[in-house]
Amino acid sequence: MEKETATTIWRTKLRSTVEGVDHGQQVQHCLDQQIVGIGWGINEADESWTLDQVVQWADAHTTDGWGHSAAMTIRRFGEQLLVGDFVWTRDTAGRYLLCKVTGPWRFDASSAAYDVDVHQVRSVDWAPRPLNDLEVPGSVIRTFVGTGSSFSRVLPDGARLLSEYLWEVLHEREPPQLDITAKEVLTEHLDPYDVEDLIYVWMQIERGYVAFPRARARNTPAYEWSMLHRSTLRRGIVQVKTGATPVDIDELLTAADAAPTDTYAYATSANYDGDTGSLTQLITTDMLVQFAREHDEFLPARIRAWFALARA
Known part of the structure; x- marks a missing residue:
């Protein structure tokens, strides 16, 4: 047909x-x-x-x-x-x-x-x-x-x-460009796993953490993974939420146990339950878009493709 x-x-x-x-x-x-x-x-x-x-x-x-x-x-x-x-x-x-x-x-x-x-x-x-x-x-x-x-x-x-x-x-042809902004790519179009991957890379390149793949597990609902800072040797944990789901900051802070722990959070909806000032850093969409634009060589290919589709 x-x-x-x-x-x-x-x-x-x-x-x-x-x-x-x-x-x-x-x-x-x-x-x-x-x-x-x-x-x-x-x-x-x-x-x-x-x-x-x-x-x-x-x-x-x-x-x-x-x-x-x-x-x-x-x-x-x-x-x-x-x-x-x-x-x-x-x-x-x-x-x-x-x-x-x-x-x-x-x-x-x-x-x-x-x-x-x-x-x-x-x-x-x-x-x-x-x-x-x-x-x-x-x-x-x-x-x-x-x-x-x-x-x-x-x-x-x-x-x-x-x-x-x-x-x-x-086919080595000029790809289409969509009428969407880079911010919309991040907040509306990226697959949830790709949002996590972007932040996973951002934490390593921009914030100096070492990633441990086995620490990226689904049995820690309060955060996505643990990392270790290369200079301070402090543990770092991140909670990432996509769609309309808010980040539960109190849950994240509770998961930061007695060991020195840095806490990070990002929600594509910018919805947060709790005091964002209690975090080590609130990750913003602007930070991630700037990182994606300046360091696309570190991005997985499909994330790089999404940002290439967006208008400047």
Whole structure:
């Protein structure tokens, strides 16, 4: 189908559950043939079958992964995935692959398709190279965690904006610039994990702390991580909140135990419960934007991309 609406971002895993299928060969088949696809081969089907025929057959059979859910996935892949949409997948080395849909659905009944279990296919252009996890939108990365549909939408709008940006950069074209400010990037568009990463880097470069990766844990709800100052040897802790959630300053101060501890806080909403004057430092959006502009060489690639999208 031709595109009439905004670009949609999708994810497919290219990890067939059919016994004997080599996932590396499955990915390579798609790259070599300039296609993206999902499974559900039908022995009696040939390449004259329509999408309706395939969906009806899938819906009528309930064994071995068939049935209504399979039929709806095939329908989604064939109808809702539009020409011009982007699809993310991964190779067997864990790298991320991005393609742009260029053609309509078709059923591939070839022997090569059966070898790798890729039968519902769309013609695509693949990006010139794979990407690593620091380049890929965080919302895309999270869709590959755990179980889920073999083909699904990536809903956050940030995934669309960054995917379009990456597509242009990977093709060595001038990327688009959005009508957003650098402050809006930080307070409205960055993924929550990216906000934490930005402050994680800021603490090390601007405030002289040494980071310990294992100290960045989810079992300390009052703060995101512990650090050690290179000169004073004081412990430093930070609470970061995104969206409308306020920082609980009293909770943070309570977590600063008997050991000499510096306390920092940042909320994208600028909402703080408690006395900000009790902190070692209240981190402001202006501080972080200035740091991002002056030290972009230290930023993870996707954070750097967001600030590149913003107007000066």
